[in-house]
Amino acid sequence: MTYIDQLKREIQLKKTPKRIISLVPSQTELLVDLGLESSIVGVTKFCVHPKHLRMSKAVVGGTKQINIEKIKALRPDIILCNKEENTKEIIESLEAIAPIHVSDIYNLDDCFELINMYGEIFNVQRTTSTLVANLQLDREAFQLQFQNTDKLEVAYFIWKKPWMVAASENFIDAMITEAGFVNVFKDDKRYPEVDLSNPKLKEADLIFLSSEPFPFKEEHVLELKAQFPEKTIKIVDGELFSWYGSRLQKSYSYFQTLHN
Structure with a gap:
């Protein structure tokens, strides 16, 4: 059987895979939530959900x-x-060992496509169809609730030493939009280094410090508060802004708490 991954690469599989290695934490969690935990044989040290895995x-x-x-x-x-x-x-070093499926995620449509791809590859189409349908309902309900609210501008920090933010052309930027905010660094690309004197930070209504990959703590909130005393500065759950797959089931309710 021939399958296509998100880089448009062809993958040849003789049968439904029963021994899976996942090198991506969010995809590992997705496999578990699709009922495939018993088929997983290898994970990374960053595959923290579920904890026992x-x-x-x-x-x-x-x-x-x-x-x-x-x-x-x-x-x-x-x-x-x-x-x-x-x-x-x-990826190239693994190609001689087994077929490699590569995801490429920039937005929710890419997430839905990946989930459906896994449905076909692992023969769990009913489960993946239900998951995608439920995520779409969560998304529509959230958008309906906040469609008439003013969109606040956000600077989303992912790293310190150097200070780095999420700009455009990445999944975090898409999720900032999904959450009903505007990324103040949207005209920049990827994950630029920024100086705290950057004028765009003055434009931001909110400053978000992500819980990952850099583990921002309250001390960093205080550090930025000294620089921007008039702004709301908050540590946010980075997984709910950057993990795709089944963790998205928790994202929209979390975004609602941010607005509240």
């Missing part, structure tokens, strides 16, 4: 560094990767 599955490294020999020994039927999370070198 790293104790019951082989940990094959991180998202940027992997143990090739450990992966070979697990005899996977398929390895799941992501264009942004995993390097091109990693």
Whole structure:
């Protein structure tokens, strides 16, 4: 059977994969929520949801560094990767071991496409169709509730030393829009370094400090509050702005609390 991944690469599978390695935390969680936990044989050290998974599955490294020999020994039927999370070198090094499915996520439509792809590959179409339908209902209900509210401008920090923000052409930017805000750095690309004197920070109504990948804490809120005393500065759940897949089931209710 021939399948196409999100980089338009062809993948040949002789049968439904029963031994899965996932090198992407959000995709690992999605597999579990699709009822495929028993088929997962390998995960990364960053696959923290569900919490018990790293104790019951082989940990094959991180998202940027992997143990090739450990992966070979697990005899996977398929390895799941992501264009942004995993390097091109990693993907190329794994191609001789098993078919590789690569996701490429920039927005909600990409998420829905990936979920449906997994439905076909792992023969769980009914489960994936229900998940996508429920996510679309959550999205529509949220948009209906907040369609007439003024959209506040947000600066979304993902790193310190150097200070870095999420700009455009990434999934976080899409989720900032989904949450009913405007990314003040939308005219910039990807994840630029910024100086705290950047005039766009003065334009922002809100400053969000993401809980990941940099673990912002209350001390960082106070540090920025000294620089921008008039602004609302808040630590936000980075997973609900950057994890795609089944974690999206929690995103819209969280976004509602941010507005409230």
